[in-house]
Amino acid sequence: MLIGVGICLGVLTALWVGWNLTLDALWQPTDLATVRRILFLAQVKQGETVVDLGCGDGRIVITAARMFGARGIGVEIDPARVLWARAWASFAGVSSRVRILRKDMYKADLLHEADVVVLFLSPDANYKLQDKLLRELRPGVRIVSYYHPMWGWEPNEIGVAKTGYPIYLYRMSEREQTIE
């Protein structure tokens, strides 16, 4: 019986890890000092809505709600991390201001709500998202991408994370409406 359960858990874990490897961005949580730098660089204000595409365990939107009084929307494709993020938001007492949605970020229809969009993904994922960001974000929205720049866009500002890696800030009103 125990061996059967062990084998089942092993197979499920292998399938989960294998499926994760097919994603454009693997899970790698941002350290909490860098999370704060990202949100400071974006100048998040009370009542603004911060969207994290690929939110992992929700740490960015939860910190935005706790420290900055913002609203957060985390979009995550992995159901296990969605559950974890919802539990953390609840534990942190910010469930009323943080929504964690189990969605594919390429298809999510919520960017019109954003004041700030946070990305910590991959060069491929940033490239695939650029057209969507240009079409759906309002002028004035700030995009902050940790580690990976946006293709062909000149950042308005570049911060440095505690890790030494760059944090790129882009303001939508100043963006060319094309991707080079």
Ligand SMILES: C[S@@+](CC[C@H](N)C(=O)[O-])C[C@H]1O[C@@H](n2cnc3c(N)ncnc32)[C@H](O)[C@@H]1O
């Ligand atoms: C590098 S992690 C960043 C996690 C979090 N934003 C942070 O900074 O701690 C990238 C996350 O994107 C998620 N992801 C990858 N492809 C996705 C997709 N198509 N839709 C939604 N989430 C996705 C992964 O599951 C992973 O949790």
